[in-house]
Amino acid sequence: MANQQSSNLESSLWNAADVLRGKMDASEYKNYLLGLIFYRFLSIKSLQAFAESTDIQDQDIQMIKDAYEKYLSAEDDTSKFIYNSLLSKVGYYIEPKYLYSNLIAEINSGDFELENLEKALHELEVSTNGQTSQQDFEGLFDDVDLHSNKLGGNLRQRNQVISDTMLALNDIDLLGHNGDVLGDAYEYLIAQFASDSGKKAGEFYTPRQVSDIISQIVTYKRNAGDNQIRTIYDPAVGSGSLLLNVGQHVQDPSLIQYHGQELNTTTYNLARMNLMLHNVSYEDMDLRNGDTLDKDWPVEEPYQFDAVVMNPPYSAHWDNSNERLSDPRFRDYGVLPPKSKADYAFLLHGLYHLKENGTMGIVLPHGVLFRGAKEGKIRQKLIEDNRIDAIIGLPANIFHSTSIPTLIMVLKKDKDNSDIMFIDASREFEKGKNQNNITPDNIAKIVKTYKEHQDVNKYAHVASYDEIKENDFNLNIPRYVDTFEPEPDIDIDEVKNNIKDLDAQIAQVQKDFDAMAADLVETDVKSDDKK
Structure with missing residues (x-):
């Protein structure tokens, strides 16, 4: 039933995008569609929170909306109480006249003006009595440019395009689906937009199959009692999908606090929306818009986490000026990653923020396994300090942003052995139309092999420290996992x-x-x- 609901919702959301297709690139129109979807979600959530705070929660949606307008339009103590209750419960407040359903009524009556929507979005940041809403809502709709000429050459045309988009989204039965289904559809849209717009548009989205592998590994043996994961950190948070996936693999997701940083402002806003769409309270998220490598964050408690997960941009440029050698994230390694390849800079940042008993999973290009010079010195230091736990080779062409083969590196600070597990899963996948897919069976085999920590012929090998040292600390997977298939003898x-x-x-x-x-x-x- 849930799969059918999700499929119907995904189809409806994708069809709603037809109003904006052709007017602008997918990288631009996704901002309007996702922003309006999110505003409608917040409107509905506001009504639900109101119903839970009163004695009318068992009534139909129209009765709840009528009561919402009645109580909150009156200027009395009851109105103030409900207003404060909403701010406390969901972290924001929407005036009755700015509810999505009321804006739809204005569209249907011919009274809608873009100015009304603009005020509605702004009101999420500043409430009617001058108090500022929770900072998590600030700037959420900055990318919904209602004055863009791409929507139309004049105000009437822009008004019509936005009206048609809102009407299309209003046909979707959001109340008929739970938060997880809506969140899944949201991630589906992100993936579709990433594929549609090409180039690096997919850099903010980690495929669910890869997220599943990382999530199952970093939560392994961490689902019981006081040992359960409480904090998760993603220094290149993107859309937040990787953070959320880890949260879904713990025993009690309600105990999780999500931390993350993202350089791209638009993507940072998507992450905040995504977490809220998955019913993560504003009190349990700490997201920041900033450059992870330029300036360390977080620097105040908590600054170390039970799990660190990351899919950073591959071989990115960064400022590796010599003064960074004194940065506590990098100083123990004596050298800095090269200016043109920040892969190890991201890795060392994440490792620095990992608790002693935590687990880190990071997606990287294969070059980090064998490149020499400064990267070789950093890699050797990580191996000598017994930080690298496993290396998992993934199939090529599984990401929207690149077709190159990648890997998952698992790191720990407190290992109970000195070896490294190598898994070559690069040849086990299902070929897709645009991207290759890692199937549930493929995922199960990877995770099972990691947990059992034993050699598997032509698939996995547990390499000792001495063996790795003999290979001059080169971690290239083919050195440890022989996948060569000899040709059959000829008669x-x-x-x-x-x-x-x-x-x-x-x-x-x-x-x-x-x-x-x-x-x-x-x-x-x-x-x-x-x-």
């Missing part, structure tokens, strides 16, 4: 017999052809014409 006598059979068949065919040629009768076309 020369059988080949000779096959050739004899083919020669006999060719001779017979030639004989039959010659017989048919002899039966042909030449016809004099000219003489036939004279008769």
